[in-house]
Amino acid sequence: MDNPQGKTNELNIAWLAGFLDGEGAFDLQRAYARHLRRQGGWRPRVRMSNTDVPTLAHVTKILDPLDVGYWVGWRYPSNPKWNKSWSVEIAGIKKGLKFLQLITPYLRTKKARAELLIEFAQSRLDNTPGNGHALYS
Secondary structure, eight states, rough: OHHHHHHHEEEEEEHHHHHHHEEEEEEEEOOOSSSHHTTTSSSEEEEESOOOOOHHHHHHHHHHHHHHOOOEEEEEETTTOOOOOEEEEEESHHHHHHHHHHHGGSTTTTTTHHHHHHHHHHHHHHTTTTTGGGGGG
């Protein structure tokens, strides 16, 4: 018999991929910390934003067991007619790569961007000190 929890996880990851296709962004973020700049200065980042709080609860419920590490931020607009919004970010070479590898098979419209970030993260991991790369020899 199939594992029903595994199917639920797959279904949730597929839902999250659909949400990211519509409300997400896949980019490189400039690292501002000095020690991160010495390591190349850029890191992959996946962001999603929305105003619906129950959607945030669902997103974090999916992300928590994936153990990818994420940050939740709030934006409070100055115009009282606008709603406050939340954003979730997953950033970093290792965390980003782990998350991107989980989500990419389910993406449709932003799959190519995610694949580029995977390629970038893997190249960064392959070029770290101790891996025999000429840059560090």
